[in-house]
Amino acid sequence: MSKHNTGLMPGELKTQPAPFQDRYKILHKLFDQLTRCRLKADTSRLKRMAIELELRVAKVSTSPQSYRFHMSILLRDLVKEKANFKKIKIAGKQIMSNTKTSSNSLINTKTRDKDYVMQKLTDMLIDPKILEKHKYIMSRIIPDDYTASSDYANCERCNTKFKKSKIMLDTLCTYHPQKKIYNKESKTHMFPCCGESTTSTSFMRLGCKKAEHHVFKNDSYPELREISDFLKTSVIDGKENVLALDCEMAFTSKGFEMVRLTIVDFFTCKVLFDEIVEPFGDIIDLNTLFSGIHSEDMEQAIPYLDIMDRILTTDLINRNSILIGHGLENDLNVMRIIHERIIDTAILFSVGKYKTSLKNLTFETLSEKIQTGEHDSSQDAIATMNVIKKKIGVPIEQVKWD
Ligand SMILES: [Zn+2]
Ligand SMILES: [Zn+2]
Structure with a gap:
């Protein structure tokens, strides 16, 4: 096995045409074959191609025999046609049609222009009224019936x-x-x-x-503002940008607070901001298993107010930013910001009463495994962003835009 193919897993299917072990082995063989045929493509792209091709074969196969049969033809043709997808068929069907290319396909190489993407993203923005239903704080109004929070x-x-x-x-x-x-x-x-x-x-x-200690969380505006009041991004002018956000949080003497913040740019895939945050309260539990934050990381922590000064700017988070996240209300509530232009994958892609986890959504959409150990806010932010890219048919590796 080559050192580049870690994390390469067959896509999920309701009915398996062949044992998982077999699919896993064949997927790796397919990846090796593609690597030999397409020397110029980068590894992550080859991985996605291999996963997509294997999944297509698995979908058209009804038994382990037919799976092996279709796969042996595919492996043979890949070599014969030098991985030219226009000339290769799976179960008699062309992988890539000459006339129309499916925008959902991972094999699709079509790059998109920025206007197209901005339009798609704008269409996905969630109505503020719906955001409010999902516990986003949308205004700094204290309800009339609110009595000072309990001791x-x-x-x-x-x-x-x-x-x-x-x-x-x-x-x-x-x-x-x-x-x-x-x-x-x-x-x-x-x-x-x-x-x-x-x-x-x-x-x-x-x-x-x-x-040794109990812990608590707040989620209403009057309680949350006791630590620090919310800041409205509507007062910050700036250029329109698209940012994926993810925070890690910890239990402190004042409740549940942000301890790390990561911001990733949608178009360049660059991590624009990634810092450890010093909370207001004394730390009770860093939730290391989930947050990935260890006590020694806190030595480099930056106070909350300095963090806000650095991120609420014309170049970073401003009133025109589109913010992408999964269950982003949790992040914005610990960041204490009110923002209206939101794309939340937990709201958009959950079916039924319970919200899907980012881990499951990423696996279903991208066939990628995340959060296998401690969580990592930069990995989570990138995964959320890539789910959106896949859903709107943007090549995940595209970093150059017109
Ligand atoms: Zn307790
Ligand atoms: Zn237990």
Whole structure:
């Protein structure tokens, strides 16, 4: 196996024509073959070609035999036709038609111009009223019926009620790091972190993990503004740009706060901003498993207000920016900004009541695995951006625009 093909996985299918192991092996063979035929293409493009071709063969195959048959013809033709897709067929059908090219295809090499992309992105902007329903803070209005926030909070992990001013005093919080899931067969709830069921009589039922402090989150505007008030981007003039955002967050003595912010440019794929942020409160838990932030990273942290000075500018986030993210309300609420031009992949591509995870969406759309270990906000921002590119038919590797 070559060193370049890590992370190369067959695309997901409801019915498998052949065992996953076989598909995996063949996919890697296909990638090696493409690498030999198309020396000039870069590795990530070749990977996507291999995944797409394998998936097409898998889709037209009804049995392991037909899968192997179609695949052997494809591998033979790739060599014979020097990977010229216009001359290669899968199950009698041309891969790439001469007359019309499918805009969804990964094999499609057609580059797009900026106007086309801006139009598509503008069409995807979500109505502010819908944003509000998804817990985006859209105005700095405190409801009339709001009474000053309570001195108490319920722990996000163990649900114990505690006094917020005493949060830094040692206590015992027993909890499960993962949410319970329902098992249809046994008709019970269980915790995937430790396998304990909610009906168990063991003490483990209460939690498999212990911490010295409780933690809490706020999500209403009046509570969030207690740490720092929201800033409206509408007061910042600037050029129209398209930015993908992702934050990592941690539990602090003041609630749930931003500890890292990454901003990636949609057109150049460049990481424009990536810094560790110093929160207002004392850190209780960096959620390292999810945030990827370690305590030694905090030594280089920049205070929140300095971060805002650097990102709310005519060149970066301003009133004309289109901001892309997955469940972006969480990010904007810890950043404390109010913005109207939003593309949220969690709102756009979720089916049903529950929002899809970025991990699943990325796998379904791009056949790429992310968040296999600690999360990384730059990886997440890029994945979200690439999902959008795939959905609107823009080549992911295109960085030159007219
Ligand atoms: Zn557990
Ligand atoms: Zn607790």
